[in-house]
Amino acid sequence: MSHTVDVEGDLVTRVEGHGSIVVNVAEGDVETCEWHVVESPRYFESMLVGRSFREAHHVTSRICAICSVSHTIASLQATEAAMGVAVSEQDRRLRKLALYGETLQSHVLHLGYLALPDLVGEKSVLPLADTHPDELETVIDLHRLGNELTEVVTGRSVHAQRLLAGGFSQLPEESKLEELLDRLLNSWDAVAELADLLAVLADELPDFERETEYISLTHPEEYAFAEGSIYSSDVGEIPVSDYRDVANEYVVDHSTAKFARHERDSYMVGALARFNNNAEQLAPRATEIADRFGLAAPVHNPYLNNVAQLVEVAHLLAESVRLIEALLADGLAPQSDYRVPEIDPTAGSGIGAIEVPRGVLFHEYDYDEAGKVTAANCVIPTNQNHGNIQRDMETLVPTIVDRDAEEIEHTLEMLVRAYDPCISCSTHYLDVEFVGEER
Amino acid sequence: MSDASAPSVSDGRRPRVAFFDFTGCEGDQLQVINLEDRLLDLVEVVEVVSFREAMTEHGDDYEIAFVEGGVATAHDERRLTRIRENADIVVALGSCAAFAGINALRNDQEFETVKERVYGEDSDSITSYPIARPIDDVIEVDYEIPGCPIDREEFVGAVTALVNGAEPSIPNYPVCVECKFEENTCAFERGETCLGPITRGGCSATCVSAGTHCWGCRGMVDDPNEGAYTDVLEDHGLTTEEIIEEYQLYWNWQRDSRAVADGGNR
Numbered sequence: 001m002s003h004t005v006d007v008e009g010d011l012v013t014r015v016e017g018h019g020s021i022v023v024n025v026a027e028g029d030v031e032t033c034e035w036h037v038v039e040s041p042r043y044f045e046s047m048l049v050g051r052s053f054r055e056a057h058h059v060t061s062r063i064c065a066i067c068s069v070s071h072t073i074a075s076l077q078a079t080e081a082a083m084g085v086a087v088s089e090q091d092r093r094l095r096k097l098a099l100y101g102e103t104l105q106s107h108v109l110h111l112g113y114l115a116l117p118d119l120v121g122e123k124s125v126l127p128l129a130d131t132h133p134d135e136l137e138t139v140i141d142l143h144r145l146g147n148e149l150t151e152v153v154t155g156r157s158v159h160a161q162r163l164l165a166g167g168f169s170q171l172p173e174e175s176k177l178e179e180l181l182d183r184l185l186n187s188w189d190a191v192a193e194l195a196d197l198l199a200v201l202a203d204e205l206p207d208f209e210r211e212t213e214y215i216s217l218t219h220p221e222e223y224a225f226a227e228g229s230i231y232s233s234d235v236g237e238i239p240v241s242d243y244r245d246v247a248n249e250y251v252v253d254h255s256t257a258k259f260a261r262h263e264r265d266s267y268m269v270g271a272l273a274r275f276n277n278n279a280e281q282l283a284p285r286a287t288e289i290a291d292r293f294g295l296a297a298p299v300h301n302p303y304l305n306n307v308a309q310l311v312e313v314a315h316l317l318a319e320s321v322r323l324i325e326a327l328l329a330d331g332l333a334p335q336s337d338y339r340v341p342e343i344d345p346t347a348g349s350g351i352g353a354i355e356v357p358r359g360v361l362f363h364e365y366d367y368d369e370a371g372k373v374t375a376a377n378c379v380i381p382t383n384q385n386h387g388n389i390q391r392d393m394e395t396l397v398p399t400i401v402d403r404d405a406e407e408i409e410h411t412l413e414m415l416v417r418a419y420d421p422c423i424s425c426s427t428h429y430l431d432v433e434f435v436g437e438e439r
Numbered sequence: 440m441s442d443a444s445a446p447s448v449s450d451g452r453r454p455r456v457a458f459f460d461f462t463g464c465e466g467d468q469l470q471v472i473n474l475e476d477r478l479l480d481l482v483e484v485v486e487v488v489s490f491r492e493a494m495t496e497h498g499d500d501y502e503i504a505f506v507e508g509g510v511a512t513a514h515d516e517r518r519l520t521r522i523r524e525n526a527d528i529v530v531a532l533g534s535c536a537a538f539a540g541i542n543a544l545r546n547d548q549e550f551e552t553v554k555e556r557v558y559g560e561d562s563d564s565i566t567s568y569p570i571a572r573p574i575d576d577v578i579e580v581d582y583e584i585p586g587c588p589i590d591r592e593e594f595v596g597a598v599t600a601l602v603n604g605a606e607p608s609i610p611n612y613p614v615c616v617e618c619k620f621e622e623n624t625c626a627f628e629r630g631e632t633c634l635g636p637i638t639r640g641g642c643s644a645t646c647v648s649a650g651t652h653c654w655g656c657r658g659m660v661d662d663p664n665e666g667a668y669t670d671v672l673e674d675h676g677l678t679t680e681e682i683i684e685e686y687q688l689y690w691n692w693q694r695d696s697r698a699v700a701d702g703g704n705r
Contacts (some may be wrong), residue, residue: 041511041567042462046553047544055688058654062541065466065588113472113493124494126487129479137476144475155649157473158466158588162649170650338629338650375556 021393021412025401033397035390035416037432048365048376053079053165053345056365056373061159061380066109068159069102069150070356071378073226074363079165081350085343090333091167093242094153096226096322098160099354100316101149105157107271107309110420111194112139115306118414138193144185154175160383161334166341169340171332181324184317191314195289198310202293204363205307206411209300210395210404212388213264214273215246217355223281223315225355232279233298234263240353243362247379248318251315259387260379266387267358269300270419271308272299283318286311302392305418345371352402358420382421389419454602457489457501458532459522461515462542464573466588467533468572474591481595484602490596502527504603506580509535510572521576528601531574531583532594537583539659539692542571546691573692582607587656587689588641597621610640611661612652616674618644626652632675634685637663665694 024032044063048056057075063066071127073095080087087095104251113125116139122128128136147157152172162169218237230238230246238246247260248351261267279290279297290296290311295304347369353362359381366375392415400408458468470668472478472493485657504526510516523529534540545553550569554562574580583608584597599606609617614635620627621644626633634655635647646653660666665686686694 041557041565042542042571043553043557046548047541049556051684053491055654059541059544059688062466062587065464065469068464068466081542109472117494123496124490126479126494129482129614140475147473147475156645158469161646161651166653168650228490228610259687336650338624338626338631 021409021416023393023397023408023412025397025408028401030397030401033393035386035393037386045376045378047374051373053083053343053367053371053373056376057163057165060363060378063380065108065158067102067152067356067358067361069098069154069163070354070361071363072160072163072356073099074352074356074361074378075365076163076165077352077354078350078363079352079363079367081352081363082130082348083165083343083346083350083371084348085166085341087167088333090327090330092226093310093323093327094168094172095123095163097327098150098153098163099226099356100320100323101146101151101153101356102157104147104149104313104316104320105143105146106420107313108143108194110357110417111198111306111309111313112136114420115414115417116197116201116222116408118417119198119204123212125225132197135193135197138190140158142187142190142194145187149180152180164339167339168335169339170337171335174328174332177324177328178373181321181328184321184327187317191285191289191317194313195292195310198307199292202307204302205303206396206414207301208303208392208399208415210302210392210394211298211300212391213262214276214298215267215269215277215360215384216274217353217360218278219281223283223319227354230353230360232262232267233273233276240351240362241435243353243364243379244377247362247384249379249383259390260384261387266391267384268302268388269381269384271312271357272305272392273300273359274304275299275308275311276356282311283315285318286315290315290375302388302415303418307418307419343371345369382419385419386420389421390417453486454503455488455498455501456485456503456505456598457473457498457522457526458487458491458505459489459507459518460491461506461508461519461536462511463535463540463575464531465507467507467536467584467586468593470588470591471594474595477595479658481598485598499525501525504529505532506530506536506574507532509539510574510577511567513566513568516577519574519577528581528600529574529578530584530597530607532584533589534556534585534587534656534658534689535571536574537569537580537585538659538690539573540587540656540689543689543691544687546570546695547687571692582609585639585657585674590645593641612640613660614640614642614644614647614657615640616640616644618647618653620644621648622649627671627675632672632677632685636671637668638694644646655685657692659693 020036022032022034022036048059056079057072060075063071117124141398150157154162195307215235216231217228218231229240246262249260276298293307294306347367349366351364361381362379364377365373367375402413458550488501504522531537535542554565558565599608617640618635631652635653637659638653638655639657639660652667
C-alpha cells in the first residue's frame with residue numbers, strides 16, 4: 001500500500017510551551033520527520049548579568065512557572081557554591097519538601113490534565129468532569145496537595161518566595177506541616193485510584209522501544225532529586241563540574257532548537273531516566289506501583305515515561321511524609337519571620353544541579369567581588385531531550401507509515417507529550433520558521 | 440478603561456473565551472489551572488474554546504481573549520493582530536503581557552551582546568526583536584490583570600465582572616495598603632528596601648508576608664511619585680546605581696514609556 005501523509009506543523013497541544021511536528025510521507029517513503037521547537041527567546045542568561053546574588057534566584061524562577069521552585073533552588077545552589085555559603089540540615093530538608101511538592105504537582109498535571117485525555121479519547125481534561133468525575137476529583141486533589149506542599153514551605157506555589165541564598169526568609173508553621181502530614185498519609189487511596197485508571201489504559205500506550213543513553217543525578221543515600229552527582233547509563237558517574245561535557249549543545253540544520261548529546265547522538269532525561277538509573281532507591285510504595293505495571297529498569301519505551309512519573313508520584317508522597325516526620329521530630333529551630341541570611345559576597349563561580357520534573361537542570365554563574373553576576377549558563381531538561389524525541393520519531397515513523405494520517409499524528413503527539421516537554425524554559429531556543437496553521 | 444463588551448450572562452449564553460500564550464513562563468495560565476476544582480465552576484459560566492496548555496480543541500470564534508506573555512518576534516505580532524481581530528475584549532494576563540514585566544530587564548542591554556551571551560556563535564540566526572515589548576505596544580488592549588504571577592482571586596473577580604458585562608476592578612493603591620492589613624513589619628523598619636510604596640496593590644502583599652520585600656512585579660501605580668520615592672531610597676542609603684537596578688527589575692518598559700510621554704525626562 002502506498003499513500004501520502006502530511007502531518008504538518010500544527011502546534012502540539014497540551015504541552016507547556018510551543019513545539020510542532022513535521023512529518024511528510026510520500027508514497028510510503030518518509031521524506032521529512034522533524035521535531036520543531038517554536039518559542040520566542042527570552043535571554044535569561046543575559047538578563048542575569050549585572051544583577052545581585054540576592055535576586056538571581058528571583059529572576060530565574062521566571063524562566064518557567066511549572067518549575068519555578070526548581071529553577072530557584074538550582075540558582076541558589078549555584079550562588080551558594082560560588083560564595084561558599086552553607087545551608088543547614090533543616091533548610092535542606094525544607095528545600096527538598098518544596099521541590100517534591102512542585103514535582104508532584106507537575107507530574108499530576110502532566111498525567112491527569114495533559115496525558116490522560118489521550119488515553120480516554122478526549123481532547124482535554126474538561127470533558128472528564130462528565131465522563132470520569134471521580135477520577136478527575138482524585139487528580140485535582142493530588143494536584144492541589146502538591147501545590148499546598150510548596151505553598152506551606154515557600155509561601156506560594158508559583159514563583160515561590162521564602163527561598164533565599166543561605167536559607168529561608170520565614171519558616172512554615174509546625175501546625176501547617178502537621179496538617180500536611182495528615183493529608184499526605186490519607187493520599188494513598190488517591191494514588192491507588194490514579195494507578196487503577198492508568199493500569200486500565202496502559203494498553204493504549206504504543207509498544208515502541210528504542211534504547212538510548214539515560215542521564216540523571218545519582219546519590220548514594222537516596223533517589224536523587226535535590227542533590228547528587230551526574231550518572232550516565234553508558235559511562236556511570238560523572239562529577240557535576242563536568243556538566244558541560246555531558247550536555248553538549250549543538251545546532252541541527254532542520255530544526256532551530258539546540259539539541260544535546262553525550263556518548264551517543266542523543267540522550268534522555270526525566271522520570272524514566274531517573275527510574276532506569278536509580279530504581280533500587282525508590283520507596284517501597286513506589287516499587288509496588290512499578291511492579292504492578294511491570295516496569296523493571298532498564299525500560300526502553302519512552303511512552304512509559306508516563307508510568308515512571310506515576311511511580312515517582314508515590315515516591316514523592318512517601319518521601320514527603322518521611323521529611324515532615326523528621327522535621328517535626330527535631331522541631332523547627334526558631335528564626336526571624338524576615339530573615340536575611342548573612343552573606344559576604346565573594347568573586348567566583350558555582351554550579352547548581354538538581355533533578356526537576358522533566359530531568360536534570362544545571363545553573364552556573366560567575367560572580368564579581370561585589371556579588372554581581374558576570375556570566376550565567378542554564379541548561380534545561382527539555383533541551384536535553386529534543387535530540388532524543390527526534391531520534392525516536394525517526395525510528396518510529398517508518399514502522400507506522402501504513403497507518404492513516406490521523407493515527408500517525410496522534411501516535412507522534414503522544415510521543416512528544418510522553419516527554420512532557422516544557423518549552424517555556426526558553427533559555428536556549430533559536431527561532432524557527434513556522435509551518436502549518438498558527439494559533 | 441474600555442467601551443468594549445462581550446455577551447454577558449444576562450443574555451443567556453456563556454461568553455466564549457480563549458487563552459493565548461506568548462513570550463513568558465506560562466505562570467498565569469498555571470494560576471488558572473491552579474484554581475483546581477474552581478476551574479470546573481469557571482467553565483460553567485464561560486465556554487473555553489482555546490487553551491493550548493490544557494486542551495487540543497481550538498476555535499477562532501471567541502469574544503474574550505486572555506493573552507499571557509509579551510511580544511518578542513514578528514510572528515508574535517502577526518498572531519496578536521489576528522487575536523485582536525477575532526476578539527471583542529482583549530485582556531492582558533500577567534505582567535509580561537501588561538507592561539513587558541521581567542522580560543524588559545534586558546531592554547537596557549545592547550542587543551548584539553544579549554544574543555551573543557545566550558547563543559554564542561549561533562547568535563546570527565536569532566531573529567527576535569531587539570527589545571521585549573508588552574502586547575499593548577502592538578494591539579489595543581481593553582483590560583490588564585497584572586502580577587507575576589497573577590493573583591487567582593483577582594482573575595476570578597475579573598472574569599466574574601466580564602461575564603456580567605461589568606469592568607474588572609484592579610486596584611490603584613500601593614502594595615503598602617494591603618501590607619498593613621496583613622500586619623507585616625515594614626521592610627524599611629527592618630533595614631531593607633521595598634518597592635511596595637509605588638507598586639500597584641491587589642496581591643495581599645504576598646512577598647512581604649512571606650518574609651521578603653516587594654519586588655515591584657505588579658508594576659507601578661498610575662501616577663507614582665517616583666521622584667519622592669527615589670529620595671526615600673537615597674535616604675535609606677541606596678546609591679543611584681542601586682536604585683536604577685531596583686526599578687529595572689519589572690519596570691523598565693513602564694519607565695521608558697513614561698519618559699517618552701514626558702518628552703524624554705525621567
